[in-house]
Amino acid sequence: xxxxxxxFDVRAPEPYSRIARRNIFRHILGGVGLLALGGCxxxxxxxxxxxxxxxxxxxxxxxxYLADRHxxxxxxxxxxxxxxxxLYDAHQTHITALARELGTSESGILPSGQPPxxxxxxxxxxxxxxxxxxxxxxxxxSTALLADLRQLELAGQDQAKAVCLSDSRYRAALLGAIAxxxxxxxxxxx
Amino acid sequence: xxDVVERLAEALESEHAAIYAYGIIGAGLAADEELLELATTxxxxxxxxxxxxLLRLSRDGTTPPAALPAYELPVDVADPNTALLLSxxxxxxxxxxxxxxxxETVQADDRALALDALIDCSVRATRHRxxxxxxxxTVALPGTV
Numbered sequence: 001x002x003x004x005x006x007x008f009d010v011r012a013p014e015p016y017s018r019i020a021r022r023n024i025f026r027h028i029l030g031g032v033g034l035l036a037l038g039g040c041x042x043x044x045x046x047x048x049x050x051x052x053x054x055x056x057x058x059x060x061x062x063x064x065y066l067a068d069r070h071x072x073x074x075x076x077x078x079x080x081x082x083x084x085x086x087l088y089d090a091h092q093t094h095i096t097a098l099a100r101e102l103g104t105s106e107s108g109i110l111p112s113g114q115p116p117x118x119x120x121x122x123x124x125x126x127x128x129x130x131x132x133x134x135x136x137x138x139x140x141x142s143t144a145l146l147a148d149l150r151q152l153e154l155a156g157q158d159q160a161k162a163v164c165l166s167d168s169r170y171r172a173a174l175l176g177a178i179a180x181x182x183x184x185x186x187x188x189x190x
Numbered sequence: 191x192x193d194v195v196e197r198l199a200e201a202l203e204s205e206h207a208a209i210y211a212y213g214i215i216g217a218g219l220a221a222d223e224e225l226l227e228l229a230t231t232x233x234x235x236x237x238x239x240x241x242x243x244l245l246r247l248s249r250d251g252t253t254p255p256a257a258l259p260a261y262e263l264p265v266d267v268a269d270p271n272t273a274l275l276l277s278x279x280x281x282x283x284x285x286x287x288x289x290x291x292x293x294e295t296v297q298a299d300d301r302a303l304a305l306d307a308l309i310d311c312s313v314r315a316t317r318h319r320x321x322x323x324x325x326x327x328t329v330a331l332p333g334t335v
Contacts, residue, residue, distance in 0.1 A: 177333050
């Protein structure tokens, strides 16, 4: 007899707003995070009182950069708009979510775009250069442009993965979703 | 049972269901070599992940949930189109389960397992949507749909 499985009866996921509220309380307490236990846990001992940049800032800056590059590509090659517009829209969604998590959404001021620099580039992401995808002027030919965008998405995936693996578990869901989105973008840019 | 173990057990139940579904999907795609390959590699990935989950849950002394003999599927597979539709549904639904594991993970290997699974299922969902001609083929934040 066939049995029902919850795989096909999906529980509504916890919204990022609830996860973010837990993070707000952490910041109110002066950034007191859980200390890492031995070498096996991934709870970051981040503190808002130190000068260390929040790792999410780099992910936000790369989301801004990726959105800008997709927008520019669709402008230069209108035939690519159907392909690139959903990717651009996704990066805008990431920007909004990351800015909210960082507490910068109220000011409305976003960082300038920065190409993603993976912590440890994958062989594919860095196949064309020793420092990952190019931040040089965009290629002028559409095929090369799509290939460049793909490399950028792969580097962005690596960046989001690295932060997901090392940052607080409360941010892991958002960072994981962004990494997965960037991976899926690379898939359609193949 | 800790939260992470509970969520991992749910993920394992879902992987069991996915493996069952791919048996049906593969039969529906058998006439097309390329599409069958798509299903075969996906099923293999889910089997590997199932095996990793069995080891992980057993490590804590938890009895992993067993696969059921059959599952009620949301799509009746009658042809390659409905087979692909079911495969997209399976991968999409798995992204939600794996996305829900992530905020419970404290151990590094649990985090890596869940993250790799979320990414893999998201990419497969996209790949299968493209083959099915389904648009849009990507979602903004996989696992939240």
